[in-house]
Amino acid sequence: MFVVINAMPVIAQVSALSSIRGTVSDATGGALPGVTVTLTSPALQVAEMTAVSQADGSYRFGELPPGIYRLKFELTGFNTLVREELRLTVGFEARVDAPLTIGAVQESVTVSGESPVVDFAKTTTAANLSKDQIAMLPVGRGFQQLYAMTPGVNATGAPDVGDSQMNNRQSLMSFGVTTASKIEIEGINIATDAGEGGTGVYMSSFSVEEAQIKTSGNTAEVSTPGISMTTVLKSGSNSLHGTYTAAGQRPKLQSSNLDDRLRAQRVSDTTPLRYYWETSGDLGGRITKDKLWFYVGTSRQERSTGLLGFVAGPGADGKYLTGDEPLADYINGLTQYTTKLSYQLNTANKLVGVYQRGTKLQPQQGAGRFRPLEATIDYKNPGWIYKGELQSSLTSRMFLNVVAGYGGLFADYSAPRSPNANAIKGNPSKTDLNTGLTTGAYWNSENSTEGKSQVDSNLSFLPDRFLGWHHELKFGNTIYWQHYSLGGVNAPQGNYQLVFDAGQASQIVIDNLPIKPSHRADIYAAYAQDTWRVSNRLTANLGIRWERQHAYLPKQSYGGSPDFPTVFPSGTFPYQDLRTWVRTVPRLGLAWNLDHKSVVKTSFGLYNPNIGPSFGFAYNRNALSRTTFRWRDLDLNGDYTPGETNLNLNGGDFLSLSGGGTAVPAPDLREPLTTEVTAGFERELAPNVGFRTMYVFRNVSDRYADVELNRPRSAYDIPLTRRDPGPDGVLNTSDDGGKVTIYDYNAAYRGAAFSSVQRQNTTPGRTDHFNSFEVSLSKRLTHRWSATGSFWGTKNDRWLTLHDVNPNNDPFPLDRTWFWAGNVTATYLLPAEVQVGAYLQSKVGILGQRTYQFRAADPDGGRSLTSFSTVTLRLEPYGSMRAAAENVLNLRFSKLFRLGKGRASVNFEIFNVLNSNADTGLTFASGPTFGYSTGVLPPRVSRLGGTYSF
DSSP states (O other), X not given: OEEESSOOOOOSOGGGOEEEEEEEEOTXXXXXXXXXEEXXXXXXXXXXXXXXXXXXXXXXXXXXXXXXEEEEEXXXXXXXXXXXXXXXXXTOEEEOOEEOOBOSSOOEEEEESOOOOOOSSOXXXXXXXXXXXXXXSOOOSBTTHHHHTSTTEEESSOOOSSSTTTTOOOOEEETTXXXXXXXXXXXXXOOOSSSSOOOSOOOBSTTEEEEEEEEEOOOTTOOSSSOEEEEEEOOOOSSOEEEEEEEEEOGGGBOOOOOHHHHTTTOSOSOOEEEEEEEEEEEEEEEETTTEEEEEEEEEEEEEEOOTTOBSSOOTTSOSSSSOOOBOOEEEEEEEEEEEEEEEEETTEEEEEEXXXXXXXXXXXXXXXXXXXXXXXXXXXXXXXXXXXXXXEEETTEEEEEEEEEEEEEEEEESTTOTTTOOSTTOOEEEETTTOOEESSOSOEEEEEEEEEEEEEEEEEOOSOBTTBEEEEEEEEEEEEEEEEEEEEOOTTOSEEEEEETTEEEEEEEEOOSBOOOEEEEEEEEEEEEEEEOSSSEEEXXXXXXXXXXXXXXXXXXXXXXXXXXXXXXXXXXXXXXXEEEEEEEEEEEEEESXXXXXXXXEEEEEOOOOOGGGGGGGOTTSOEEEEEEOOOTTOSSSOOTTSSOOOTTSTTEEEEEETTOEEOOTTOOOOEEEEEEEEEEEEEETTEEEEEEEEEEEEEOOEEEEETTOOXXXXXXXXXXXXXXXXTOTTSTTOOXXXXXEEOOGGGOSGGGOOXXXXXXXXXXXXXXXXXEEEEEEEEETTEEEEEXXXXXXXXXXXXXXXXXXXXXXXOEEOOEEEEEEEEEEEEEGGGXXXXXXXXXXXXXXXOOEEEEESSOTTSOOOOSSOSEEEEEOSOTTSEEOOOEEEEEEEEEEEEEETTEEEEEEEEEEOTTOOOOEEEEOOBSSTTTTOEEEEOOOOEEEEXXXXXX
């Protein structure tokens, strides 16, 4: 197949590896063996790499870092061919064919700037984002912005406007499916196990060299469907280099997008800016040339704004939600430190070490329209990754990569630490069912640790011939030792929340704090992957993956609730083996080259979820748990006084028990499965211009949820007819709906004994499936400009409720809406070194359905609820409530100039040029705040900054 004369230096993690291959031919198209091919690049930690073309003219360089490369083809009697400025992105296989011409006197022919944009071998769908793209485009500095720029990916929540989404933990959806992702930073997976696809390890994009985000067609190297992100951090080099930036925003640089619609909701402002500033700097270089490289970087961001409806206290009338309240500030900060060392032991072996730490600070966490300043909590979240990596060329055809390290976080919430909370006895947390308003000190000071120790290794083998064909074989394994703990400390104001209904005492919800639980899960996986060159036109990507996932609870103890010992008594709990899943799944991909510019691709795969340590939460009697009772404020002091409720778990005031320790084992629980089929077409329209269109089908089966084990559907045998009060929540007005039926359960099923749940797979027939399409066009930076455009959509067919046990969940149980989104980016270098960048993000507006929480008493005098205190019913189809589309246009203008030995720029950015105030959150519950905005896009704002690099 090929011979490598110089050992191959490899980089980062296995999924970051790229390659260059092709065929050398003469003027007639015949294969040319024996051609010397030399590869050089500043990204390599060796001077050069050399290969010799084989009998069929083929050559290959593998395990390459992203960067700019130069290829030289030499053979006696032929002119030398040089290909310069070949840009190689993460995980990309570039096909570079080389036609050589005969020359009596050898000359050199140079071709520059034509980089392949179509991968003719891989069947994974992916988008690559380089540090240059990130720097030139007017996007926020948050790591999550990389997802927003990726076709097929939706980060839930509001689009970012000038780092308005900084530090927000957003769930990730890929072509309709929200599931666990693989988010690798230098080979360390920092994705949470909770199934929402995001991460709680916060970082900025400043230290990112390049990121690749895969959205479908993942090979056997990846467990989960959908998003698999590979991020390579900046590195040192043989030359000293660095980048330094500073930027800021002030109130005078912000417009207002408050309109009559929001004023009618008693909103006095949307997201008024107080200040924003950022600084960052890094330095990379060599300690020893071609031997030891270093990189260090740091960044800091801080932002202070108002939030829609977020207030410092009641207004002159002494009330909330009347529109005269003074506004409060919401502060958000992120500090990051990065260190990376690369040591080339010899021509065959290399060591890489990385440490990165980011700390998120939110002193008013939880703030919002219905949670004023007094009810917020101080929040600190340090997160970190570290790794060691060995990269080794065992032979010219065998390569080993081993990564070991850790990624995790500590989320620390503290009400007593907050100067705004007044967390003292007599000021408990209070919430009102009628308005949704929460006041008083934040009711629980939770803290959680989460992370995984991990080892990821692979062996790549490139045989000359195997079974008569060209093959590239890869064998690997992944090990995760995962831990999770969601606990908390004792709250001075009381470990409970009081629930009112239109100002009248209704319920008390009690937490079992203080508590410190422990949950564990281990994953062991092995895979084999074969890239089989069936012919010059057909490549088959064949893979198989074996996984063993095991969730368990270590032995642990609970000291009991200091205030409610009869509700939550102390105890010691033995080791508990929860669940073990073992499964082997196939992966298949085919790439058929129609010609040297076009390829048709298809893939099929079965994918497992990540069981994760949080799987054990519901089984752990030492985990966070909540019990709800009816409550009567007998002494009218607005706080709980012992004796105001019957705390007997089988008494008449008991309503519900949820959280830790409520689940019983489910020996028949099946592992969920995602089936994916893709088909696509890609074409190089012109040098550096690529087009892609594709279809993705996903079917998700055997999802699971907790079901009340001892309260079957037959227990809900008390049908009650009520009238729908309409959106305003008030009967006998013009918007009243018709009659509906709600169900109470039989009194024989009351008490804590009936609160036990069992994790069960979906009711038969409740399988979700999603049909998606994507169209993308991209042009790499050449001739002073670059551009990308993409549009994708998903037709959902998913169940909102997985089981049919509770008849109150029967109405409108399906989501059959369309989700759509699109992105456009562009950069252009004008005369006088003025760089212009534009970014447009557009996606469907908020979707939902109207609900109503029916109270125990019937306003029409009918029979009251006796077992339930309230019943919430869906009253319209999902998607019947639809906000305006979210469209955000950003612009950036930079004046570039030389300064000493480096380059500097003055940057001016405008975010939300259209000044849209599309809703990013709505209230769907009927009542006085129905349809109210809980968030809108921040108004147009400008940012001024500068950059210096050398």
